[in-house]
Structure formats: structure tokens, C-alpha cells
Amino acid sequence: MSATAERVSIWPTGAWSAAVKGLRRVVREPLGLVGLILVALVTVSAIGADWFAPYDATEINVRNRMLWPSLEHLLGTDQLGRDLFSRVLYGGRIALEVALISIGLAVVIGLALGMLAGFGPRWLDAVLIFAFDTVRSFPTIMFALAVVTLVGPSLETIMLIVVVTQIPVYARVVRTQTLALKGSEFIMAARVMGVGTLRIMTVHLLPNVIGPLLILASMDIPFVVTIEAGLSFLGMGVRPPTPSWGSILNDGYSFISNTPWPVLAGGIPLILTTLGFTFLGETLRDTFDPKLRRIIE
């Protein structure tokens, strides 16, 4: 090896190497590794559903109804002869879509409202906290059923429900962090320097509150996946014939005396996804921010 060339990293000492180091620590934990593999599996299959699915997920073929698994139909078929493997792939795509979009929206809005409550005037804080408490006082599933009854079932309704119920969760965490940082010397230093409120919030507060929030949000993905599946199971979520793990489960439940496969095909991916995201989220939390455990629990 020549000793002449000096290695120069193009990355700043912060972000990238920290991410790689963090990932290594996550993978070293058995649960983290399992979680990561499961999450990767679900994500890849959801993104690549168009290529992996051997059949159209909504194509009805009554002659092939309730088949057992075979090379032709990897997971068998349901009561309408639809290929379960294809339906599971597309169902996963819907589940992830709902989870990522709605949690993403809730994180952005919760972040803004939380910082506003923590940093703004007292009365605004009181108003926002009252609103958060009101929303959170409804059990999520009851609130969801009520909204679906009012607005009618659709993918957007599910997302709306998730956004509305999750905003208070994120906003509260952000508000607490903001309040804790508000009186710290670096914020006072910024104020004395003449830094405006907007810049204080975005440059000085945001980087210090976003880490725990993202970990918290990643731990909520399984929760949202089950909400979507639950509502679809009750027939109040995704409209048929669009596949969803919840509606696959419901179909299988109605015909469970004829064939066990639809229930397994809908249930096992749901369980694995939920476990995968939970394992990954918990490992992320423990490696990056052990303090967060106390805030949440």
C-alpha cells in the first residue's frame, strides 16, 4: 500500500458516517436484524408488486376458486378464484402507502403545531393542548368508525383518520422537547443576537427535536398498518375489489370451513410486517435515543 495518498472524505463528519455507524449497531442486535430483514422484505415486495405478481390481483376466475397452494398459485386462491399471492403483494403496497403517507403528514403537521405550542404564547399553547386532548380522548377505533360512517369508506378516509389521531401524539412530544429547550442558553444566545423566531425554530430547535420524533413515527407504522387492516376487515376501509390484508382476512374468515389459506395469506404478512417494524423501531430507539423510552412509556 502506498502511503502517499491521503484519504479525504467528501462527507461532513456528521450525518453519513453517523448513519452508517447507527445501522451497524442496529444490525448487531438480533431483534434489529430480524426487523430490518422483515421490513426490507415487505418494502421490496410492495414496491415491486407489479413485477412479482403473477396475476392481476382483481381478476376473478370462478373455476379455480379456493385452490390450495401450488406452483401455479403460490398461496392458493380465494372464494372468487383470485390469486392470493398477487393479492397479498398488492395489499402490502396499500398498507405501506397508507402508513407512510399518513404518518408523514402527521409528523409534518405535528412538528409545526408542537413547536408552535411550545414556543408561542401561553394562550396558544392552552388552545392547542385542549384540542389535542379532545382528539385523543376518543378511542381510535371508535373515532375511525364514526368518521367512516359520516364520510364513507375509502383509502383517503383511513389516511385522514390516522393523520388526525396521530398529530396530537407527535405534537405533544415536540412540545415537551421545545419547552425543555426554550430556556436553554443556546436559544437565549440566539435571541440576544437578534435571531428571529422563525429562524430560531427552524435552525436551532428543529434539529434537536426531530430525531426522537422520527424514531417515534417509525414505531407507529405497525399501528397504522393494523388500523388499515382492521377497518378493511370490517368493510370500512379499502373498497373491494382492491386487495387489502384486512379484506383478504375477512374473505378467508367467511369461508374458513372451506379453505384455511386466505386467512393465513392475509394474517401472516400482517403479523410479520407488524413485528418487523416494531423490532426495527425499538432497536432504533434503543440505539439512538435510550432516553426516549422514558418519554414514551
Added chain:
Amino acid sequence: MALLEVENLRVRFRVKGAVKSLVERDPDPFIDAVLNVSFTLEGGRTFGLVGESGCGKTTLARAIVGLLQAQRGTVRFSGQELLGLTDRQARPLRRQIAMMFQDPVGSLSPRLTVRSIITEPFKVHEPGRQDLEDDLQRLLSMVGLSPEFAARYPHQLSGGQARRVGVARALALNPKLIIADEPTAGLDVSVQGDILSLLARLQDDLGMAMLIISHNLHVVRHVTDRIGIMYLGRFVEQGRTEEVFAHPRHPYTHALLSANPKPDPDAVRDQVELLGEVPSLLARPAGCEFHTRCPFVSATCRTVAPNTIRLEGAHLFSCHHPRVASPDRAVLTGRG
């Protein structure tokens, strides 16, 4: 015209909520953290604020820069009133007054690099400026840090290095006044000396005035021109630094100086030892507020508040029984 004139400044804090004070029939649910404080600071000079923990030094500094609201009094900077300004009105003044906080690391934004921290004043007050790198390098070398510190984060700095970054940030816009709250807090003794001589050298070069808050008399003695001794939110004595150190009039000042260890173990001084603890701000003693701890207390002290007496050289103190012997002279007579 003095650079900074503070007159009869009073800062009070509410200690009970509106409802609780109503229920308990407490007509005065406030404490005065700073009470009728007046002093002036000339441009290019240094004023030291001295006192025990909780005496109101930091509160006074924060009220001057508007972080806390003062209830009464005036603070004039170059003749302009600072109290009651809106954020927008205060903005042009903010570049002329810089403040350094107690915690060297905690006063730097934890997720920003030293580069971003030191150049932030320019971004705020001179938006759109491009050539910040030159200023960054100039400021880093001014405080004795090498250029590679620009890429570090605050948690990667030692206390002394973080303090230097804080000094560089304070100097960025060439302020006329720097307020330093315990600039040596949390630093090793050798580093304390470095930071103090750095500040003194920079003051010689740049000519800014400084308001230094400290409970450390060594710090104050070597870098300040005038000092004010605070007790329970009031000035009990103020004057030129050498004069106050040589001839302290107030027993409290005398006691603080006696408590300061001298390197000569054989030195005999007329020591003043304080009695008891600092009283609560919730129940200020009647008469002279220092009487509960004063070894020279008399009946008058318990009932009558002393007037402020003015000696030449604007040496002010409030005491019925001022000390006349100087601690240094006492050392000499003790030996002879």
C-alpha cells in the same frame, strides 16, 4: 455620554399565580430579584458585577439585554433607551451588544458546526453576504483556534475551546459592548487565565466595553475598572476596582475580600466573617438588609435603612458603620 447607563433598575418575579395570591390574600406575590440598581459603564471600560449565587447578577444582565422584562428604571445604551423596545426596534442594537452565557458548551447550538455558529451573526444582521469564510478564519485565529475547528460540533469541544468559540461569536459583528456572564465558569484554572487574558487582549485591540459577571474576585480584580457588589438584588458598594479592593467600606465587601484566600499563610488580617445564611428574597430583612449577617450590627441597623454615601471617585456604599481599615494595610500592621 456613557455607553451604558442603568438607573434604578428593578426586576421582579411573580412567585404565586394570580388565583393563589388572591385566595391567600397575599397583596405582594412578587420578589424583587434586582432592586434599584444604578451604574454607568464608559466605552472601552470594564465593569464587574460581584456577589454570591442568587444575588441577582445574572438577572440584571438578562434584564439589560431584554431577555427578562424590567418593571422599572431605565437602561440607556449610547443614550438610547433599551427597555420597552419591540423586537424590531431592538434589532439594530443587538449587533452592538453581544452576550456570553455561563455554560461554554450549552450556549452553542448543539446540532450546528462551529462554522455555522460563528457566522450566524452575519447571516442574521447582514443577510445575503457571501464571503463569510474569510471572517470565519479571521475570528478563529483571533481567539486562537486553528481552522480545522470550523467543522466540529459543540460536543466535540473542550470547555475552553467552546468558550473561545463563544468569544469569537460575540466579537463577530464588532460590538461596542460585551456582557459576559461568568466567562470562567466550569473551566480549569489554567484555562480561566487564558480566557481572561484573551478577553483583555481583545479589549485592548478592539476597544469594546465589557460587563463581566463573576463570583470570583481574582477574575474581577484583574480585568475590571469598576466593580459593583450585589447583595439581595441591590448594590451595597461600587467604585473603582483598586479603590474597593484597597478600602472596602461595606462589611459585606470586606467579608468577600477576607474569604478570598491569600497565598501567605502567616498573614494576619482583620477578617470579617459573615453570620448565618443569605435571607430569602420573600422576606427581606427590615432596616439594613444586611443586618442579619453583619458582625457590626447595631440597633439602628435593624430599623433604619442606610443611605447611599458617595465618596470621591464615585465610590458608593450603603452602611451605617462603614469599615475604615483596609485589608491590605491590616496585613502590614499585623506583621509589624
